[in-house]
Amino acid sequence: MKKVLVLLLALACALPASAAKKNYTYVRVGNSTDVATATSPGIVLMGGSTDVDAAFTWMCDRAGSGDFLVIRATGTDAYNPYIQGLCPALSSVATLIIPSTAAANDPFVADTIAAAEAVFIAGGDQSNYVNYWTGTAVQAQLNALIARGVPVGGSRAGMMVLAQFVYSALLSQGVTSSQALADPFTKYLTLTRDFAAVQSLQGTIGDSHFAARDRMGRDLAFLCRIAANGWSGMPRSIAVDEETALLVDGRGGASVAGNGKVYFIKAPGPAEVCQPSTPLTYRNVEVYRISAPNGSFDLGRWSGRNGAAYKVSAEAGVLGSTQAGGSPY
Numbered sequence: 001m002k003k004v005l006v007l008l009l010a011l012a013c014a015l016p017a018s019a020a021k022k023n024y025t026y027v028r029v030g031n032s033t034d035v036a037t038a039t040s041p042g043i044v045l046m047g048g049s050t051d052v053d054a055a056f057t058w059m060c061d062r063a064g065s066g067d068f069l070v071i072r073a074t075g076t077d078a079y080n081p082y083i084q085g086l087c088p089a090l091s092s093v094a095t096l097i098i099p100s101t102a103a104a105n106d107p108f109v110a111d112t113i114a115a116a117e118a119v120f121i122a123g124g125d126q127s128n129y130v131n132y133w134t135g136t137a138v139q140a141q142l143n144a145l146i147a148r149g150v151p152v153g154g155s156r157a158g159m160m161v162l163a164q165f166v167y168s169a170l171l172s173q174g175v176t177s178s179q180a181l182a183d184p185f186t187k188y189l190t191l192t193r194d195f196a197a198v199q200s201l202q203g204t205i206g207d208s209h210f211a212a213r214d215r216m217g218r219d220l221a222f223l224c225r226i227a228a229n230g231w232s233g234m235p236r237s238i239a240v241d242e243e244t245a246l247l248v249d250g251r252g253g254a255s256v257a258g259n260g261k262v263y264f265i266k267a268p269g270p271a272e273v274c275q276p277s278t279p280l281t282y283r284n285v286e287v288y289r290i291s292a293p294n295g296s297f298d299l300g301r302w303s304g305r306n307g308a309a310y311k312v313s314a315e316a317g318v319l320g321s322t323q324a325g326g327s328p329y
Helices: 002-014 053-062 079-086 107-114 126-133 137-148 177-182 216-228
Strands: 025-030 042-046 067-072 092-097 118-121 152-155 165-167 191-193 204-207 236-240 244-249 253-258 261-266 282-291 296-298 303-305 308-315 318-321
Touching: 025 079, 042 053, 042 236, 053 079, 053 118, 053 244, 053 253, 067 079, 067 107, 079 092, 092 107, 107 137, 126 137, 126 165, 137 152, 165 204, 165 216, 177 216, 177 318, 191 216, 204 216, 216 236, 216 261, 216 282, 216 308, 216 318, 236 244, 244 261, 253 261, 282 296, 282 303
Parallel strands: 042 152, 067 092, 067 118, 118 152, 204 236
Antiparallel strands: 025 092, 042 244, 165 191, 236 261, 244 253, 253 296, 261 282, 282 308, 296 303, 308 318
């Protein structure tokens, strides 16, 4: 008996730390062997609620029937059967749950991301992505894939970290438009930058659940704060409705899939009044709105086709627009 205990102890000591206590969760369906296929660049920005089937099939096509990887900080592997059902030609679909900085620096996690032919960042809480993944192998490998022309997408929190400027949502509740318009420096409006290096999204911030959660006011506050930080003299936002996705090709050409609209918002410069504890005044912010099937937008030229152009303004915290009836949407 004593010999058996000694042997078990020796075996336990011989195991690597990652095997003794795995700090991530990995679930894969399909081919268990990695393949290497040719990919085409593309970015998907999905606005939340019901997922957009066409956005995933678009990513699958660009993945060249390779290995599709979903990454997230919390949650389950529910995307695996959904994506596999939409894209049966894929070699595999896997989910990697990365809930800590230690997990984000695990060699297996880094190698798994590096081997993917498509990566999708699930929704959730973007503060987890900012806190757990910034400065880690996850961030490095994700940006290496983007540079290599691998399609990458995200929904809700996952889409927001793909823009250059990020609403990081570091506190216990998300900022609302009424809070941000009343005080664009409210403690609930936290920003960071440069998590993902997507060329076509430089100079932008993203937002999701847009019209359904009345987020135009907070987007104007995002823009005022970006300018106040000195990050951009003419900040821009890409805001996506629920059940909607923006599909961006490798040249920055964008189209819409799904049931809602996408809003391209461009400030004329810094806000007239953007101060702590003071209602926001920000006039003549340009909006271009597109929807499927015909709307399109060139991110490089920041110009659209088959959409609607109008302007929104905040006057002492009160939002209005040049559209009939004054709707910001």
